[in-house]
Amino acid sequence: MNTATQPSNAANNIADSATIHPTAIVDAGAHIGADTRIWHWVHICSGAHIGAGCSFGQNVFVGNDVRIGNNVKVQNNVSVYDAVTLEDDVFCGPSMVFTNVHNPRAAVIRKDEYRRTLVKQGASIGANATIVCGCTVGRYAFIGAGAVITKDVPDFALMAGVPARQIGWMSRHGERLNLPLHGQGQARCPHTGDLYILQGQHVTCQPATT
Numbered sequence: 001m002n003t004a005t006q007p008s009n010a011a012n013n014i015a016d017s018a019t020i021h022p023t024a025i026v027d028a029g030a031h032i033g034a035d036t037r038i039w040h041w042v043h044i045c046s047g048a049h050i051g052a053g054c055s056f057g058q059n060v061f062v063g064n065d066v067r068i069g070n071n072v073k074v075q076n077n078v079s080v081y082d083a084v085t086l087e088d089d090v091f092c093g094p095s096m097v098f099t100n101v102h103n104p105r106a107a108v109i110r111k112d113e114y115r116r117t118l119v120k121q122g123a124s125i126g127a128n129a130t131i132v133c134g135c136t137v138g139r140y141a142f143i144g145a146g147a148v149i150t151k152d153v154p155d156f157a158l159m160a161g162v163p164a165r166q167i168g169w170m171s172r173h174g175e176r177l178n179l180p181l182h183g184q185g186q187a188r189c190p191h192t193g194d195l196y197i198l199q200g201q202h203v204t205c206q207p208a209t210t
Contacts, residue, residue, distance in 0.1 A: 015052070033070065051088070065114075069121070083114040083133070090119050093127035093145065100133045120155070122172060140205075142170040156196065156203040169203050171196060179203065 015034040020026060024042040033052030038044065040058040047064030054068060057076040062068070066080050069088035074080065077095040084098050100114040115134035119125070123137045126145035131137065137153045144160035153159055158168040158176065169177040171189035177196050179185045185198040193208035 057094070075127075083116045084119075085117070086119045087121040087123075089122045091124040093125055093129065095128050096125045097128075097130040098133070099131070102133055123153075124174070140170065140172045142174070154202060156205070169196065169198070172205060177203075 013029070013031040014026065015032060015036070017034045018032045019037045021039050023040050024038045026032065026038070026044045027046035029046035030044045031049045032044070033050060033054065035052055036050055036054040038056045042056050042060045044050070044062045045064040048062045048066045050062070050068045051070035051072065053071045055073045057074060059077045060074050061079040063080060063082040065082035067085045068080070069086060069090070071088055072086050072090045074092045075094040078092050079098065080086070081098050081100045083100045098117060100117070101110045102115055104110065117131055117133050117135055119137045120139040122140040125131065125137070125143045126147065128146045129143045130148045132148065132150045135149050135152055137143065137149065138155035138157060140155060141153045141157045141159065143149060143153070143164065144158070146162070147160050147164040148162045149159065150163045156169050157166050158170045159165065160167050166181060169179045171177055171192070171194060173189050173191045175189050175191060177187040177189070179187050179196065179198045182201045183198065187196050188194065189196070195206040195208070197204050197206065
């Protein structure tokens with residue numbers, strides 16, 4: 001850790017094994033878990049809670065009312081604003097966008113109108129995608145590059161377009177599954193052998209037995 005420009009680990013709740021680049025700013029009170037890496041020009045606000053094993057690329061901002069789980073990867077030029085929660089193993093691609101006000105105006109203060117956004121475990125958000133505030137992105141969902149999410153996304157759903165629509169299903173490993181968008185069906189991930197079962201408009205995963 002860079003101790004020359006940062007407050008003490010104890011005051012900051014920063015794990016000793018965390019890595020913080022000298023150009024990064026971590027405000028006093030922020031919680032940063034073990035083995036998390038914070039790179040060039042990152043700003044972590046005081047109320048942020050960040051888990052273990054995370055990685056934050058260049059020019060990332062993390063607000064006060066933000067909760068980030070373990071093993072989360074946030075690529076360059078991403079701002080994680082107040083009222084956003086990222087669960088474990090979430091991937092945020094370069095320059096993707098979160099929002100927290102649905103109808104912003106420069107002359108109208110709406111800090112008491114933030115809409116919460118939840119990105120569930122294992123979801124991936126592609127480069128330059130936008131998540132409109134108030135949405136929940138389901139477990140292991142895959143948001144294509146440049147997509148604009150305006151409504152909740154099911155678990156394992158593959159989303160693309162503006163506004164985004166579902167075009168398929170993805171495995172936990174990140175492979176497209178041979179399943180229809182709705183109805184009944186089964187498919188296995190070619191890498192893991194996990195079985196994915198479609199019932200109606202929902203997919204569940206049965207891990208392969210070893």
